[in-house]
Every structure is written in structure tokens, then in C-alpha cells.
Amino acid sequence: MPGTVLLLAASPVGKSRLVxxxxxxxxxxxxxxxxxxxxxxxxxxxxADPLEPQAVLTRLRAVAATPGxxxxxxxxxxxxxxxxxxxxxxLARTTPATVRYTALPWQWIREEFRLRSPGSTTLLxxxxxxxxxxxxxRTHALDSGRNNAVFGRxxxxxxxxxxxxxxxxxxxxxxxRSGWRPPVEQLHQQAFGRLGPDAYGDVVLTVPPAPVAVPGxxxxxxxxxxxxxxxxxxxxxxxxxxxxPQAPAVVPSQPQDPHVQITAAVQAGRHQDADxxxxxxxxxxxxxxxxxxxxxxHWSEVRADLAMFARDSARSCRIWLTVAETRLTAGQSPDAPxxxxxxxxxxxxxxxxxxxxxxxxxxxxxxxxxxxxxxxxPGALENVQKQLRELQATPF
Numbered sequence: 302m303p304g305t306v307l308l309l310a311a312s313p314v315g316k317s318r319l320v321x322x323x324x325x326x327x328x329x330x331x332x333x334x335x336x337x338x339x340x341x342x343x344x345x346x347x348x349a350d351p352l353e354p355q356a357v358l359t360r361l362r363a364v365a366a367t368p369g370x371x372x373x374x375x376x377x378x379x380x381x382x383x384x385x386x387x388x389x390x391x392l393a394r395t396t397p398a399t400v401r402y403t404a405l406p407w408q409w410i411r412e413e414f415r416l417r418s419p420g421s422t423t424l425l426x427x428x429x430x431x432x433x434x435x436x437x438x439r440t441h442a443l444d445s446g447r448n449n450a451v452f453g454r455x456x457x458x459x460x461x462x463x464x465x466x467x468x469x470x471x472x473x474x475x476x477x478r479s480g481w482r483p484p485v486e487q488l489h490q491q492a493f494g495r496l497g498p499d500a501y502g503d504v505v506l507t508v509p510p511a512p513v514a515v516p517g518x519x520x521x522x523x524x525x526x527x528x529x530x531x532x533x534x535x536x537x538x539x540x541x542x543x544x545x546p547q548a549p550a551v552v553p554s555q556p557q558d559p560h561v562q563i564t565a566a567v568q569a570g571r572h573q574d575a576d577x578x579x580x581x582x583x584x585x586x587x588x589x590x591x592x593x594x595x596x597x598x599h600w601s602e603v604r605a606d607l608a609m610f611a612r613d614s615a616r617s618c619r620i621w622l623t624v625a626e627t628r629l630t631a632g633q634s635p636d637a638p639x640x641x642x643x644x645x646x647x648x649x650x651x652x653x654x655x656x657x658x659x660x661x662x663x664x665x666x667x668x669x670x671x672x673x674x675x676x677x678x679p680g681a682l683e684n685v686q687k688q689l690r691e692l693q694a695t696p697f
Contacts, residue, residue, distance in 0.1 A: 320378055411445055668682065
């Protein structure tokens with residue numbers, strides 16, 4: 302059965318752009334459609350820097366209705382809307398203030414593919430998150446649907462005044478240009494093996510294919526109509542006509558989520574205020590639950606990300622190293638995901654440190670940790686040792 306391929310590359314125009322997503326399309330377009338799909342023949346649909354969410358939704362519906370295998374390549378930028386704090390794929394006209402109206406809600410991707418046969422849909426994703434979305438990923442997973450295979454990465458925001466490239470997707474395309482497509486899990490592993498140290502701090506997406514359903518076609522489905530939240534009927538309006546008047550309910554006030562306050566401070570450029578608030582919560586959690594408690598370590602990790610947002614890579618690296626050491630001292634296994642994540646994030650931030658003295662100091666600590674926590678990607682320790690040798694050979 303012929304396959305279908307959707308190539309979607311989207312990122313904002315202007316100052317809001319974090320990644321040049323469309324730069325990967327010429328490389329993907331050079332790959333034969335059958336190799337992109339992994340089928341004998343395939344149809345390819347391409348969307349380059351689309352302007353309107355509804356236009357993208359129309360294409361999603363069209364490819365979702367095809368009966369054969371569907372492979373979706375998505376390169377772009379992840380952002381949150383300011384009202385509901387939900388993830389969106391930023392489009393050409395998206396700005397931080399207009400995400401809700403100009404970006405593509407990620408849930409539309411999930412909803413459009415949800416009734417496809419299990420095992421028939423594969424998503425390969427290369428995203429760069431903005432600062433708010435990166436913080437959101439700390440406590441949320443990017444839900445792309447339980448029936449879909451999802452592989453890829455979400456990278457943190459690039460350095461200031463830097464536009465990143467979709468390196469993971471370009472590596473995928475380069476591998477496929479050989480004319481042979483390995484199984485998707487192997488393709489994903491090969492791509493990450495070639496990315497090097499810059500990808501150590503990424504969120505890695507690995508959702509293997511679901512079992513293939515018994516043949517029989519797709520279930521008929523009603524059209525999915527994404528809607529904005531509807532305004533509530535005011536008290537005393539038509540919905541309440543004929544009813545006895547009621548005293549207004551007394552709603553107890555809820556304490557404000559400190560994460561919201563911290564996000565607001567970061568967006569306003571008040572990085573020291575944000576760190577001070579997170580530090581206060583970290584110290585309070587340590588007193589109440591212990592320094593190795595998840596409550597305290599959560600705030601330590603928040604502070605590590607805040608340092609990254611403030612472009613203080615050395616401080617971010619140091620905090621991640623401390624988090625990893627604390628978890629290991631508390632008895633967590635070197636291959637525990639939380640330990641590996643901390644060391645990977647420290648490794649990524651260390652690669653951004655430009656001060657040679659700090660880089661040597663932090664690199665020595667990282668090398669000691671890497672000997673205990675090698676991580677999932679081969680060559681991490683060797684990478685640290687090689688860079689340390691280069692630092693030592695470089696004069697001040």
C-alpha cells in the first residue's frame with residue numbers, strides 16, 4: 302500500500318525566530334519519497350513556514366484520512382499560549398503575545414491522528430522550545446497521541462541572538478539520502494549518535510510504534526472542530542431566567558503558583574528576582590523534607606534552568622552537577638532517568654561555558670561524574686576528556 306509523507310517546517314519570521322526550520326526542507330526533498338516513507342511508493346506533502354493554523358489543520362486532516370502508512374516530519378519551534386499554557390507549534394506570524402491565535406495547537410496534531418490504526422503513524426520531530434515552553438517541559442510531556450510512534454528531540458532555547466538549525470532532522474535526512482531507511486528506532490539512534498555534545502541536554506522523544514491493528518480500515522470519525530474557550534453566561538443572564546436569585550458563592554482564594562511568578566519575572570528580564578524566589582522555595586523544601594527530597598531537588602532543577610535563561614551557563618552547569626551528586630549520594634542508580642538527565646544537562650551547559658578557568662574546573666567535575674554516569678549515548682566521557690585536553694593545550 303502506498304505511504305504518505307508530510308514535511309512540516311515552521312518558525313516565526315523576525316525577532317521571535319529561534320530556529321531556521323525551513324532550512325531542512327531542501328535536504329529532505331532530496332530523499333526519494335519511498336525512502337522517506339519506508340514503503341514501495343509514497344506521496345509527499347510539503348508545508349514550508351505556513352502562515353495560518355487553519356491551513357495546516359486542513360493538510361493534517363487530509364493526510365490523516367489516507368489509508369496507508371503515514372510519516373510526519375516536523376521541524377520548528379515550541380511555544381506556550383499565555384492564557385492556557387498549552388504547547389503550540391509557532392508559525393510564520395507567531396509572536397510571544399499572539400501564540401494562541403497564530404500558532405498551531407499541538408493538540409490538533411494529536412486529535413487529527415487519534416483514530417488512525419495503531420502502528421500506522423510515525424512522527425519524527427525536531428523542535429526548539431522557547432524559555433516558557435522549556436520550563437513547561439519540566440513537569441509535562443509533549444503528548445502526540447498514544448497510537449503514534451514518536452521519535453526526535455526538543456532542544457532548549459539557543460543562545461541570545463542566535464538562530465539554531467534543526468540538526469537532528471538534517472542528520473535524519475542525511476542518513477536517508479543513502480537510499481536505505483533503517484527501522485525508525487535505529488534511524489533515531491544513528492541520528493543522535495552523530496549529533497555530538499550539543500544534544501546532551503535535549504529532551505529525547507522515544508515512543509515506539511504501537512502494535513499494528515488487525516486489517517479492516519479506519520473507523521469513521523466525526524470532523525474534529527478545534528474551538529476557543531466559549532465565554533461563560535453571566536450570572537442573571539438568559540440562562541438563569543425564571544430561577545430564584547441566589548447569593549454569590551464565596552470562593553476561597555488560592556495561593557498563587559510560584560512557577561507563574563517565576564515565569565513572569567523571567568519574561569520581564571528580572572532573572573535575579575526569579576532565582577531568589579526559586580532559592581527561597583528550595584531552602585524551605587530542604588528544611589521540611591531534606592536536601593535530597595524530590596521537593597527540594599525540583600527547585601534546584603528550576604534554578605538550573607533559570608541560570609540557563611539568564612545566559613549563565615557556568616552556574617547552570619554547577620547546579621546540575623550538584624543535583625546529580627545529591628541524587629547519587631541519596632542512593633539513586635547511575636542509570637536512573639533523573640540522574641542521567643541531570644548529568645546530560647550539565648554536559649550541555651558545560652559546552653556553552655566560554656571562560657577557560659571555569660570550563661576546566663567544571664569539566665573536571667563533569668568527567669568524574671561521566672565515569673559513573675555514562676548516559677545512553679556512547680562517547681560522552683570521551684567527549685569530555687577530549688575537550689579538557691584541548692582546553693589544557695590552549696593558552697589563556
